[in-house]
Amino acid sequence: MSFDEGPAAGGFDGGRHRSRYAGTTLRAPVDDSAWTHYRTSPRARLDRHDAHAVLFREDDTASHLYEVVSGQIMLYRLLGDGRRQVVDILGEGDLCGHSLTGLYDCTAEALTPAEVRVLDRRDIDQSTDLLAHVNRCLLTRIEALHSHAVLLGRKSASERVASFLMRFVRGRGIVGCKGPERHSADTELVILKMTRQEIADFLGLTIETVSRVLSDLKRRGVIAIERNDRIRLVNVCRVCKMTGIH
Amino acid sequence: MSFDEGPAAGGFDGGRHRSRYAGTTLRAPVDDSAWTHYRTSPRARLDRHDAHAVLFREDDTASHLYEVVSGQIMLYRLLGDGRRQVVDILGEGDLCGHSLTGLYDCTAEALTPAEVRVLDRRDIDQSTDLLAHVNRCLLTRIEALHSHAVLLGRKSASERVASFLMRFVRGRGIVGCKGPERHSADTELVILKMTRQEIADFLGLTIETVSRVLSDLKRRGVIAIERNDRIRLVNVCRVCKMTGIH
DNA sequence: CGCGGTTTTGACCGGCTTCAAAGGGAGTGG
DNA sequence: CCACTCCCTTTGAAGCCGGTCAAAACCGCG
Numbered sequence: 001m002s003f004d005e006g007p008a009a010g011g012f013d014g015g016r017h018r019s020r021y022a023g024t025t026l027r028a029p030v031d032d033s034a035w036t037h038y039r040t041s042p043r044a045r046l047d048r049h050d051a052h053a054v055l056f057r058e059d060d061t062a063s064h065l066y067e068v069v070s071g072q073i074m075l076y077r078l079l080g081d082g083r084r085q086v087v088d089i090l091g092e093g094d095l096c097g098h099s100l101t102g103l104y105d106c107t108a109e110a111l112t113p114a115e116v117r118v119l120d121r122r123d124i125d126q127s128t129d130l131l132a133h134v135n136r137c138l139l140t141r142i143e144a145l146h147s148h149a150v151l152l153g154r155k156s157a158s159e160r161v162a163s164f165l166m167r168f169v170r171g172r173g174i175v176g177c178k179g180p181e182r183h184s185a186d187t188e189l190v191i192l193k194m195t196r197q198e199i200a201d202f203l204g205l206t207i208e209t210v211s212r213v214l215s216d217l218k219r220r221g222v223i224a225i226e227r228n229d230r231i232r233l234v235n236v237c238r239v240c241k242m243t244g245i246h
Numbered sequence: 247m248s249f250d251e252g253p254a255a256g257g258f259d260g261g262r263h264r265s266r267y268a269g270t271t272l273r274a275p276v277d278d279s280a281w282t283h284y285r286t287s288p289r290a291r292l293d294r295h296d297a298h299a300v301l302f303r304e305d306d307t308a309s310h311l312y313e314v315v316s317g318q319i320m321l322y323r324l325l326g327d328g329r330r331q332v333v334d335i336l337g338e339g340d341l342c343g344h345s346l347t348g349l350y351d352c353t354a355e356a357l358t359p360a361e362v363r364v365l366d367r368r369d370i371d372q373s374t375d376l377l378a379h380v381n382r383c384l385l386t387r388i389e390a391l392h393s394h395a396v397l398l399g400r401k402s403a404s405e406r407v408a409s410f411l412m413r414f415v416r417g418r419g420i421v422g423c424k425g426p427e428r429h430s431a432d433t434e435l436v437i438l439k440m441t442r443q444e445i446a447d448f449l450g451l452t453i454e455t456v457s458r459v460l461s462d463l464k465r466r467g468v469i470a471i472e473r474n475d476r477i478r479l480v481n482v483c484r485v486c487k488m489t490g491i492h
Numbered sequence: 493c494g495c496g497g498t499t500t501t502g503a504c505c506g507g508c509t510t511c512a513a514a515g516g517g518a519g520t521g522g
Numbered sequence: 523c524c525a526c527t528c529c530c531t532t533t534g535a536a537g538c539c540g541g542t543c544a545a546a547a548c549c550g551c552g
Contacts, residue, residue: 077396080492085399087392098385105389131377138384139344143351145391146333150323152398153331153450204399211500246326457532
């Protein structure tokens with residue numbers, strides 16, 4: 001036999017509580033005095049980008065460090081034949097643009113209109129507070145990337161989509177999740193800032209599969225698609241149970 | 247079609263005795279005077295572990311920071327039903343054990359007999375040099391995790407295996423690769439430190455698929471399996487062309 | 493109301509998983 | 523030195539999940 005294209009499948013099964021997958025997007029910003037001060041220093045520049053603007057490209061010479069002030073940025077890599085993998089999605093407070101090699105290791109593109117603070121690496125290296133802050137930011141990315149590796153390597157299509165939807169639900173499906181509020185409907189409106197193609201490239205699926213999974217969830221009453229970019233999780237707990245993490 | 251919970255993939259038979267691999271291993275160690283000095287300070291402890299020893303477990307309280315001095319360590323996460331994903335493989339000079347939440351986000355297990363320096367987070371936070379060093383280490387992991395996300399999300403089984411094999415070939419298949427040496431056979435012996443199961447869990451495949459791909463490569467004369475853990479890349483360039491990155 | 497782009501749906505196919513069994517290979521004991 | 527066992531690995535056969543290709547439906551928007 002001979003091997004060619006095609007990703008892996010996975011499975012699902014119920015289990016007990018415990019979770020991870022902290023969506024970058026909805027994390028509370030860290031307050032760090034030295035960092036806050038630096039951000040207002042004259043050397044830092046603030047750039048505004050439209051949605052779909054490219055901040056920097058894979059293999060460009062890495063000159064600056066970027067801090068997301070508002071909006072969302074996706075990082076992706078391309079294979080030679082055009083296959084794309086979105087490797088991370090950044091939100092407020094996240095950093096990108098560091099490089100060891102002198103070249104950016106991936107492309108950064110704005111998902112929404114975004115404000116980005118452009119920093120100078122050399123300044124940061126002076127202060128332990130700033131370095132410690134950067135450290136925490138990098139660590140956050142690493143944990144998110146670990147979660148993402150599990151998703152890409154071991155989850156089924158429906159588990160991936162469910163996990164993706166749960167990113168947008170603050171304080172649920174992560175460590176310390178208290179379950180649904182008492183006496184509440186446990187419903188949530190998710191407003192997507194990504195096209196189906198971008199979601200697919202993030203989840204390691206095709207656009208058709210993402211669409212089919214969403215249609216299936218709708219048919220089963222788990223979600224309601226109020227508009228293409230507005231998805232209501234009718235029952236958050238139910239979506240959470242489909243993520244595969246339990 | 248209906249996207250219900252399909253049967254689970256992934257091997258992890260629950261047993262703990264199995265393991266090996268490399269990756270970071272072939273990077274030249276960074277020389278950093280402040281870091282070097284710290285490593286010899288009396289506060290740092292040096293631990294020795296046998297192969298398959300668990301350094302720490304997912305969800306344990308994170309107490310220390312570890313630096314790999316020798317040997318190889320794999321980091322993995324488990325899903326509730328036992329599916330396992332190896333998220334990273336660490337070699338000499340790499341760090342692990344940091345945590346933001348106070349809990350380790352994954353399990354660390356020795357692939358080979360390994361020496362590990364146990365550090366104290368608080369000490370590091372004092373010095374800009376040490377922090378800068380940690381920064382570089384984290385950044386290295388992030389770039390590796392980006393590559394891994396591409397592999398898991400977008401590569402076929404044979405591309406994954408080829409990419410895996412190329413990890414062990416120093417200075418080839420990476421930025422600045424000069425191609426084969428002139429007048430040389432362009433052959434390379436790879437000594438695996440991982441079982442097929444561990445490789446599968448790293449590549450997001452099943453053990454059978456890994457085995458089948460290797461057999462297929464052997465049949466086609468791309469590799470020779472001299473022993474189960476010794477694989478000769480008959481033609482490095484040919485393997486490299488199968489990684490999908492071109 | 494028409495038009496370009498995205499999204500959804502359908503039909504089919506194939507790569508990888510799954511399940512099952514046979515095949516090594518290293519260590520142990522007769 | 524061979525028999526035997528335990529594990530890991532390989533091989534085989536069959537089935538399913540998700541990819542591929544193609545076309546219809548939808549959605550803003552001028």
